[in-house]
Amino acid sequence: MDEKKVSRFYDVVWTEYVPEYQESEKHWQLFYSPEEINDKKVLDGGCGTGIFSIIFARQGAKEVVGIDISRGSLSTAQKLKEKFALTNVVFQEADLLNLPFADESFDIVWAWGTVHHTRDPFRAMSELIRVLKPGGSILLAIYTRTKITFIHEFIRKTLIRTPKFAWQPLSKIMASLLWPVVALFKKREKSRKGEKLEELILDWYFVPIRHHYYPQEIKEYLKKNGLEIEKFLPASGRFDSTSNFIYKARKKRRAESSS
Ligand SMILES: C[S@@+](CC[C@H](N)C(=O)[O-])C[C@H]1O[C@@H](n2cnc3c(N)ncnc32)[C@H](O)[C@@H]1O
Structure with missing residues (x-):
């Protein structure tokens, strides 16, 4: 299952x-x-x-x-x-x-x-x-x-309870909110080439296990x-x-x- x-x-x-x-x-x-x-x-x-x-x-x-x-x-x-x-x-x-x-x-x-x-x-x-x-x-x-894994896990476990149709829009919203932070630390260039930030968020926060x-x-x-x-x-x-x-x-x- x-x-x-x-x-x-x-x-x-x-x-x-x-x-x-x-x-x-x-x-x-x-x-x-x-x-x-x-x-x-x-x-x-x-x-x-x-x-x-x-x-x-x-x-x-x-x-x-x-x-x-x-x-x-x-x-x-x-x-x-x-x-x-x-x-x-x-x-x-x-x-x-x-x-x-x-x-x-x-x-x-x-x-x-x-x-x-x-x-x-x-x-x-x-x-x-x-x-x-x-x-x-x-x-x-x-x-x-890491020391902050529990925070990420709390967010993920909350988000996966939302209806599936909301996952992609939620990832987009989170990406737009996180974008300035990510840009600030220049992480964007290092992240997966060709993959959008919202897709990274979907993969990180919405994966079932x-x-x-x-x-x-x-x-x-x-x-x-x-x-x-x-x-x-x-x-x-x-x-x-x-x-x-x-x-x-x-x-x-x-x-x-x-x-
Ligand atoms: C983050 S992706 C990594 C894919 C690939 N290894 C790569 O690095 O490009 C994780 C993959 O593990 C697969 N996966 C998860 N649970 C699995 C299972 N029980 N048996 C086989 N594959 C599984 C998923 O379907 C997914 O394709």
Whole structure:
């Protein structure tokens, strides 16, 4: 039921929105290189409109599977695949909480900004780890909990109680009120290229499910589940946003995990 709400939300909010390619690719390069992904099988868990699946595919992965619960987003991803004439990527509808893949079937698992939108982010992470091969790497970008998260959450939980037809107009009103503040701090230039402030507000304050974590909680979870942290970016998310932290971690091989 919760997943239905999330998929409907993304069908409306992100269906047409494809993050800027060059910026996304620059960010991807902070974590992976063509050499590292060459001949690898990749899962893009919660691929949205598919930008990172496309980047993996164009950078030389053998096979990329992008999954999402938003059919609208997946249809945009499919168009993007056709635009780039790619044959090494497939998009399919699937739930992060119950991945339809065998254990240890991917060399790389990428989940950018997704597990925190599920009903049970730890279950989503355990599913992503389950399908990852020993020796493979996982990348997670997750919303950071801060001292003011409770204020944002109070606003979001109030706003999502309003009727759905009011969400877009409300986002526009909030954007016009917030615009001077945002302009003042020159944040606008740093925000997602091609996306309007009202769309950012809709995405931030009207999403049905959102969880926030301290990096330490996720680090402990990953270590407990047999992963070694390889890279951590504390607050430098994509688009210069400080809302996410990112972990890249490697699943230990059996001999390493038993030693
Ligand atoms: C903020 S968007 C990120 C999309 C993409 N990873 C990107 O960075 O461009 C979050 C995505 O997670 C998807 N999502 C949320 N819950 C999901 C679930 N339980 N299973 C699969 N996808 C899910 C949403 O539909 C949405 O496309």
